[in-house]
Amino acid sequence: MKRFPAAKSLAAVLAALMMVGPAAGCQQKQAPSSAQPASQQPSSQQAAPQEKVKLKYAISAKNAAEAGQQNMIKSINETAKNFEIEEYVIPGEVSDFEQKVMVSLMAGDEMDFLYTNDSNVPKYAKANVILPLDDLAKADQFDIQSTFGDSIKKVSNRTYMLPCTRDVHITIYNKSLFDKAGVPYPDNATWTWDKYVEAAKKITDAKGGIYGSYMLDWDTYFTFSAKQKGVSAYKEDGTSNFNDPAWAESMKFFADLGNVLKVQPDIVTYETKKLQWDGFMSGKYGMIVIGSWALAMLEDQKTYPRDWKAGIAVMPAVEAGKKVALSIMGGYSACATTKHKDETFQAIKLLALNEWKIPGAGRVPAAVNLSDADALSAMESMSKSLSFDGITAQQLKDCILSPDIKLVNEKVVGDGMTTINDDIVKEGELYASGQRTLDQTMKELKQKADKAISDDAKK
Amino acid sequence: MISLASDLVSGNAIKTKKKKLAGFRLQEQRLGYLFILPFAVGFLIFHATPALISFVISVTNMRFLSNTADLKFIGLQNFIEMFRDQEVMAALGRSFLYSALYVPIIVLLGLLMAVLINCRIYARGILRTSLFMPYISNMVAIAIIWSVILDYKDGPVNQLLRALGCENPPLWLMGEHTALPTIVLIAAWQGVGLYMVTYLAALQNVPKELYEAATLDGAGAFKRFVHITVPLISPTTFFLIITAIIGSFQNFGIIQVLTKGGPGEASTTMAISVYKASFEQYRMGYATAQAMVLFAIILVFTVIQWKGQRKWVTYD
Numbered sequence: 001m002k003r004f005p006a007a008k009s010l011a012a013v014l015a016a017l018m019m020v021g022p023a024a025g026c027q028q029k030q031a032p033s034s035a036q037p038a039s040q041q042p043s044s045q046q047a048a049p050q051e052k053v054k055l056k057y058a059i060s061a062k063n064a065a066e067a068g069q070q071n072m073i074k075s076i077n078e079t080a081k082n083f084e085i086e087e088y089v090i091p092g093e094v095s096d097f098e099q100k101v102m103v104s105l106m107a108g109d110e111m112d113f114l115y116t117n118d119s120n121v122p123k124y125a126k127a128n129v130i131l132p133l134d135d136l137a138k139a140d141q142f143d144i145q146s147t148f149g150d151s152i153k154k155v156s157n158r159t160y161m162l163p164c165t166r167d168v169h170i171t172i173y174n175k176s177l178f179d180k181a182g183v184p185y186p187d188n189a190t191w192t193w194d195k196y197v198e199a200a201k202k203i204t205d206a207k208g209g210i211y212g213s214y215m216l217d218w219d220t221y222f223t224f225s226a227k228q229k230g231v232s233a234y235k236e237d238g239t240s241n242f243n244d245p246a247w248a249e250s251m252k253f254f255a256d257l258g259n260v261l262k263v264q265p266d267i268v269t270y271e272t273k274k275l276q277w278d279g280f281m282s283g284k285y286g287m288i289v290i291g292s293w294a295l296a297m298l299e300d301q302k303t304y305p306r307d308w309k310a311g312i313a314v315m316p317a318v319e320a321g322k323k324v325a326l327s328i329m330g331g332y333s334a335c336a337t338t339k340h341k342d343e344t345f346q347a348i349k350l351l352a353l354n355e356w357k358i359p360g361a362g363r364v365p366a367a368v369n370l371s372d373a374d375a376l377s378a379m380e381s382m383s384k385s386l387s388f389d390g391i392t393a394q395q396l397k398d399c400i401l402s403p404d405i406k407l408v409n410e411k412v413v414g415d416g417m418t419t420i421n422d423d424i425v426k427e428g429e430l431y432a433s434g435q436r437t438l439d440q441t442m443k444e445l446k447q448k449a450d451k452a453i454s455d456d457a458k459k
Numbered sequence: 460m461i462s463l464a465s466d467l468v469s470g471n472a473i474k475t476k477k478k479k480l481a482g483f484r485l486q487e488q489r490l491g492y493l494f495i496l497p498f499a500v501g502f503l504i505f506h507a508t509p510a511l512i513s514f515v516i517s518v519t520n521m522r523f524l525s526n527t528a529d530l531k532f533i534g535l536q537n538f539i540e541m542f543r544d545q546e547v548m549a550a551l552g553r554s555f556l557y558s559a560l561y562v563p564i565i566v567l568l569g570l571l572m573a574v575l576i577n578c579r580i581y582a583r584g585i586l587r588t589s590l591f592m593p594y595i596s597n598m599v600a601i602a603i604i605w606s607v608i609l610d611y612k613d614g615p616v617n618q619l620l621r622a623l624g625c626e627n628p629p630l631w632l633m634g635e636h637t638a639l640p641t642i643v644l645i646a647a648w649q650g651v652g653l654y655m656v657t658y659l660a661a662l663q664n665v666p667k668e669l670y671e672a673a674t675l676d677g678a679g680a681f682k683r684f685v686h687i688t689v690p691l692i693s694p695t696t697f698f699l700i701i702t703a704i705i706g707s708f709q710n711f712g713i714i715q716v717l718t719k720g721g722p723g724e725a726s727t728t729m730a731i732s733v734y735k736a737s738f739e740q741y742r743m744g745y746a747t748a749q750a751m752v753l754f755a756i757i758l759v760f761t762v763i764q765w766k767g768q769r770k771w772v773t774y775d
Contacts, residue, residue, distance in 0.1 A: 014494075099738055106524040127523035127741065271633055272610045274603075336525065418739050430723045435635045444723075451546070455740060458520075 052080075053343045056088035058104075058114035058335070060097040064089050066296065068385075072355055080350065083343040105129035105335055112338040113348050116161060118153040118329040119411040123418065125155040130333040132158040136345040147353070151329055162352035163331035165293075166365070168400045168407065169224075169315040170325070171196070172280065172294065173287040175389075176308035177203050177210065181286075186313035188323075188398055193225065193253070196287065196316040200263035203286035213257055213264035214285035216277050219421045220326055220410045222428035224289070226250040228317070228324040233412040233420065233449070238457075240420070240449030248442045255432035267432035283308050289315055291328070291410070292400050299385040310389045314399050323402075326410035356381065375401050416452030423448045510754075517747040524743060537748035547749060549724065550732040553639060554753075557728055558707040560643040565703050566696065568647060569654025574684075576655065577662045587659070594652035602716040605645050606632070638718055638725040646713050650706070654699055661695035662688065690773040697764070697772045704760050708753060729753045 063069050064087045073085050088111055090100050098120055105111065106129060116124065124130040137144050137159070144152060144159055151163040171186055178185055181203045186195070200212025215221045231246040241247070258266030264285070265275060280288040281297050281304040288294075297303075298310050315325040332348035334341065356365040356378040365378050379393035379401065386396075399405075412420050423445060431441035520533050541547050576587050593601065608614050609631040617628040629637045665688060673683050689696075711730035714720060720727035720735070727735075729749060736746035 102741075103738060108525075123741070126526065128526040128528075129523075268611050268630065268633060272606065272612065272614075274606060419735075422739065426721050426723050429633075429721065430635060433630065433633055433722065435630075435722070448546075452740075455742065 051082065053083045053340045055083050055085050055112040055338075055340060055344055055347050056110065057085050057347075058088050058090055058101050058111045060093050061089050061091060062093055063115075066300075068296065068299070072351070076347070076350055076354075080347065083340070083347055085347060102127065102129060105337060108337060110337045110339065111335040112340060112344045113332050113334050115330060116333050117167075117331070118161065118163070119409065119413050119417065121153065121161045121333065122155050122413070124333065125158075125160045129336050130160050131336055131338070131341065132160055133162065133334065133345065133348075134159050136334070136341060137349075139342070140345060140349070142349060153329065161329075161331040161333045162348050163329045164352040164355050164365070165330040166327060166400070166407075167291045167293050167330055168325050168327045168405070169220075169289055169410065170292050170399045171287055171289050171313040171315060172298070173311050173313065174280075174283060174285065174308055175311050176283075177212075177286045178311075183286075185311055186316075188314045190320060191313050191316050192320050193316045193318060196289075197257070197261060197263065200257075200286060201261065204263050206262065210284055210286070211264050212286040214280045214288045215254065215257065215264055216290075217267060217270055217425060217429065219412075219424040219428075222254050222424050222432075223247065223250050223412075224326060225253055225318055227326060227408050227410070228315075230324070230408065234414050234453075238415070238453060240446055240453060242442055242446040242449055247445075248438055251428055251431060251441065252438055254428070259432065259434070267429055271429070271433075278304070281306065291326075295382065295386065298389055298391075301388065310391070312391055312395060312399050314402075314405060323405045325405050325407055327407035328410050414453075415456040416449065416454075419452035419455075420449045423452070513747045514751060516744055517751050519744045521744040522741050533744070537745050538752065540745065541748055541752065546724065546727075547729075547732055550727050550729050551752075553726070554708055554710075554728040554730070557639060557643055557710060558704060560640060561647060561707040561710075562700060562703040564643065565647045565651055565654055566699055568651050569699065570658050570692075570696075572651065572655040573658030573662055574688075576659055587656070590655055591652035593649045596649070598649075598712055598716050601645065601649055602713075605717070609641065632718055633722055635722055635725045638722060642710075642714055642717055642726055645717065646710065649713070654703075657695060657699060658692065661692040665691045693772045694774060697768050701761055701764050704764070705757055708757050 057073070059069070069087075073087065077084050090097055090104065092100050098116075101111075101114060102124065105124075106127060114130075116130075121130070125132075133144070144162065148163050151166070152159055153161070171191070173186060175185070178199070183199045183202045186199070196213070203212035204210060220227075226244070226246040226249070229246050231241065231244050233241055233247075235241045255267070257264050258269070265273070269275070278294075278297055279285065280290075283306055295312075314323055317323050332351050334344045334348060338344045365375070376393055376397060379396040382396055383391060383393040411417065412424070427436070427441045427445045427448070430436040431438060436444070517537055518532060518534055519530055520536075521527065521530055572590060576583060576590070580586070609616055611617055611628070611630055611633065614631075616631075620628040631641045632638055634641075669687050669691075670683055673687055678686070708728075709730060710728055711734060714726050714728060714731055715734070718726045720731040730753070733746050733749045733753070736742050736749060740746075
């Protein structure tokens with residue numbers, strides 16, 4: 001009888017522990033940070049004035065670790081009087097990062113701003129996870145339109161992103177492999193896809209594991225020539241335009257580079273060997289056509305130590321003399337979960353206007369009211385960090401900021417775009433691996449794209 | 460008088476005893492409820508409530524969680540659309556195919572391995588541990604290893620096939636027709652450890668006297684297995700089949716890591732379809748409708764199994 005009270009107490013304590021235990025395991029929401037950026041040095045933070053608002057900048061782990069990013073944040077924090085930018089690292093890169101940011105914002109995670117691009121803005125705006133900036137700009141007496149002009153892409157007649165960087169596809173080439181093969185370096189005036197293939201064939205030495213070309217399995221590569229020809233992915237009636245022969249030609253050209261011409265790893269090799277997006281830096285590939293953001297690889301000798309030098313040229317043209325390059329506009333948007341709207345707008349305005357001036361940031365300005373001197377100055381900043389390769393500011397300006405180059409969006413943008421860009425890769429892979437004919441592939445792609453468009457239009 | 464008093468005393472004593480027993484049972488009951496309270500609260504908060512919310516979302520046109528301005532009740536429209544959607548129906552078909560391949564492979568393989576391990580063989584302990592290791596391994600590590608093994612050009616499997624005269628070995632994870640069966644095999648390889656260990660415990664609980672008696676009666680190994688082992692481990696088999704069926708429909712992790720539903724839609728099952736509808740197309744209402752249907756299918760299978768167990772499961 002005497003044991004019961006003790007057993008009862010013990011049972012009550014155990015039950016209480018079991019209930020409290022899971023609750024004790026829950027933590028407060030905190031930044032899922034990985035790398036500690038250099039900008040967060042304890043000694044420099046101790047003297048920070050109390051009234052400075054801390055702004056959370058949603059960023060991927062890889063970008064957070066880049067020296068250019070860290071310089072940029074440090075510079076802005078030194079200049080800003082009423083706010084301080086803190087990196088809020090979200091796991092994942094590129095599309096994984098975009099997805100996680102979207103889900104975090106939908107779930108109500110507090111973030112102040114993020115770097116995005118004009119193809120993601122419509123989706124974020126529709127989901128109400130980013131704020132329209134027009135009222136904030138008006139309150140700040142900042143004229144967005146005259147500063148950024150056509151760089152602004154509005155959604156429902158509202159501005160959601162302050163563009164800060166223009167990313168343009170260029171050709172990066174390995175000078176050592178060109179020299180070894182006796183191939184002259186690309187000439188911007190005459191650089192076409194035919195010349196690209198010609199050069200790639202001469203450089204390729206399959207037995208030695210050297211290829212003349214390197215391309216990734218991203219949707220842009222399956223569709224670049226169609227986009228360069230200016231063929232829209234949408235018809236006027238709103239359905240997809242993938243039955244236009246230009247899309248099939250583009251798909252075939254990309255697949256043939258690996259399967260028929262054998263100047264680059266074919267898609268089966270690429271996927272099964274898990275080749276990486278930065279594989280060009282191994283020194284085994286003659287050329288890569290990629291966004292100018294990838295110049296950061298050339299700057300980073302620590303991650304990519306090399307003894308060979310690189311050169312740059314414009315994106316190969318479909319027709320000689322008609323330079324058309326894939327492009328995307330990057331910029332900053334204010335998150336809907338921010339609790340500091342005014343400070344956030346100040347931060348993204350500062351970044352949009354000044355980021356290109358910061359050494360090592362490696363970004364090309366989007367502002368239209370830049371003088372020629374300013375534009376060259378922006379390129380000089382990049383050129384300094386590319387001094388190992390001897391790439392000059394003029395060369396950068398010719399490949400990225402030249403008015404001769406017509407820019408087209410690298411992504412399909414419109415209804416159903418996420419699914420369509422995804423399906424381009426899936427169907428493209430089936431065709432490039434020889435499991436589907438070209439006709440079957442384009443028919444499937446058209447059907448799926450039409451469905452994605454109609455699904456997106458449903459309310 | 461004395462006898463009356465003693466009767467009274469003994470009657471009271473019996474009543475008191477009964478009261479105390481009742482009180483004791485009540486205490487025990489309360490204690491029992493107290494012990495299951497944490498689980499019940501956790502179940503309500505983390506399972507029942509989200510399931511109810513999912514059902515509510517499935518009958519709305521919700522797209523983004525953060526934008527409910529145009530949210531409205533649409534009844535069964537999501538479900539109707541789902542059954543008319545060829546891609547979703549194809550994903551459902553692939554889910555059934557996955558299950559039809561996975562369940563027999565993992566259950567039979569688990570039983571076979573358990574029977575072999577149950578024999579007196581050299582290094583039985585080490586063998587058992589190493590066969591269990593894939594079960595506790597990280598999914599990403601497994602994906603990397605199998606990508607290397609099944610590499611189309613340089614992987615050992617295809618090199619062996621080419622050496623044996625096969626000019627066009629399969630693309631395995633990259634093949635439209637081979638991706639799903641390959642994933643099933645990898646998933647079975649990963650999960651079979653648990654089935655083996657569970658069957659091993661069941662085999663070791665079969666009374667040895669039954670085998671001895673059967674041997675004395677002239678029964679061979681096969682007959683002993685069919686007429687003694689199989690019936691006596693049938694409760695374990697029943698449990699493992701239900702677990703395997705449920706697990707086979709919850710195949711998101713392994714497919715996402717190995718192929719992300721590709722190539723094309725070749726390995727897109729319902730779990731992947733729900734993910735895509737939620738986090739790529741941002742059609743939350745439609746995605747939860749698919750999830751509800753998946754839940755209903757698993758429930759139906761489980762009920763059928765439960766009702767059918769009377770016919771083939773032998774309990775002591």
